[in-house]
Amino acid sequence: MIDVVVAGGGPAGLATAIHATLAGLRAVVVEPRSTPVDKACGEGLMPGGVTALRAMGVQLSGHPLLGIDYLDAGTHARADFGDAPGLGVRRTVLHAALSARAAELGVEIVTGKVVRPRHDQDGVEAAGLRARWLVAADGLHSPLRSWLRLGLPDRAPARYGLRRHYQVAPWSDHVEVHWSAAGEAYVTPVADDLVGVAILSRERGGFDERLPSFPGLLARLDGPAATPVRGAGPLRQRVRSRVAGRVLLVGDAAGYTDALTGEGLCLAVLTARALVRCLVEERPQDYERAWRLLTRKHRVLTAALLVAARRRASAKLIVPAAARLPSVFTGVVRALSG
Numbered sequence: 001m002i003d004v005v006v007a008g009g010g011p012a013g014l015a016t017a018i019h020a021t022l023a024g025l026r027a028v029v030v031e032p033r034s035t036p037v038d039k040a041c042g043e044g045l046m047p048g049g050v051t052a053l054r055a056m057g058v059q060l061s062g063h064p065l066l067g068i069d070y071l072d073a074g075t076h077a078r079a080d081f082g083d084a085p086g087l088g089v090r091r092t093v094l095h096a097a098l099s100a101r102a103a104e105l106g107v108e109i110v111t112g113k114v115v116r117p118r119h120d121q122d123g124v125e126a127a128g129l130r131a132r133w134l135v136a137a138d139g140l141h142s143p144l145r146s147w148l149r150l151g152l153p154d155r156a157p158a159r160y161g162l163r164r165h166y167q168v169a170p171w172s173d174h175v176e177v178h179w180s181a182a183g184e185a186y187v188t189p190v191a192d193d194l195v196g197v198a199i200l201s202r203e204r205g206g207f208d209e210r211l212p213s214f215p216g217l218l219a220r221l222d223g224p225a226a227t228p229v230r231g232a233g234p235l236r237q238r239v240r241s242r243v244a245g246r247v248l249l250v251g252d253a254a255g256y257t258d259a260l261t262g263e264g265l266c267l268a269v270l271t272a273r274a275l276v277r278c279l280v281e282e283r284p285q286d287y288e289r290a291w292r293l294l295t296r297k298h299r300v301l302t303a304a305l306l307v308a309a310r311r312r313a314s315a316k317l318i319v320p321a322a323a324r325l326p327s328v329f330t331g332v333v334r335a336l337s338g
């Protein structure tokens with residue numbers, strides 16, 4: 001019998017299947033798209049995420065990242081990660097590396113989609129398969145989460161993300177976060193001749209409409225656009241519970257605060273490992289607490305930054321405060337990066 005059916009073959013789903021296989025479980029991934037899968041994201045892996053992926057046997061390539069730079073019109077604050085670097089990785093490259101590791105371990109990938117699974121006290125039926133557990137890794141706007149009625153309403157202003165790549169050599173070995181009244185722009189080197197630019201904002205609109213709000217960044221982008229614009233949002237997703245009977249949620253489907261602190265991929269890998277450990281120990285109910293503990297720092301610090309960024313007066317103080325308190329800024333970055 002199949003131990004785990006994973007609905008969704010993105011990074012969170014593949015990480016779950018890899019962890020399950022390494023733990024001696026039989027995992028099958030159900031995914032409608034072909035490999036590699038691209039999506040709008042910042043593409044920066046924190047040092048903790050790099051370590052976790054390599055511990056799974058995933059072969060990574062990309063551009064080393066030494067830390068985070070905050071910039072506004074007249075101020076610059078820098079925080080280094082410390083001993084271990086992060087990595088800028090194109091989403092397609094990361095997905096191909098995860099897919100290769102899953103194939104190496106013999107993880108079965110089924111083309112299809114999980115819709116309205118049926119579960120009882122002994123197992124789950126999904127996509128024509130019978131398994132002991134179903135893991136929903138079907139993304140930010142998870143259909144399975146909606147079907148299980150695990151989502152919660154959110155009254156906070158919605159935020160959206162847009163991403164495009166430029167064919168220019170990276171000018172920094174740090175992720176740059178440019179702040180303005182319009183939102184934030186993230187610059188992540190992902191290759192020797194390619195940078196990704198992701199813009200987060202409460203306002204809906206095109207990438208080219210948002211980019212002039214960051215004149216210092218705009219002046220750097222003298223190379224051609226290398227990829228089309230991809231978007232995502234609303235970003236914040238509140239979830240009542242990550243466990244519903246024999247169905248468990250992981251990755252963006254399990255809930256999302258914001259991309260502001262860049263930890264999504266790292267947390268997806270770490271929470272997937274915790275989920276599998278709970279299944280191996282036959283204690284799926286423990287996954288909710290494990291998820292909350294692993295994501296607590298991210299949720300608290302990201303929420304605090306969002307509150308500050310939401311008000312024009314306090315948003316103007318974020319980068320100057322980081323510059324005046326470098327040890328505090330570095331401490332926060334290192335706490336999030338591990």
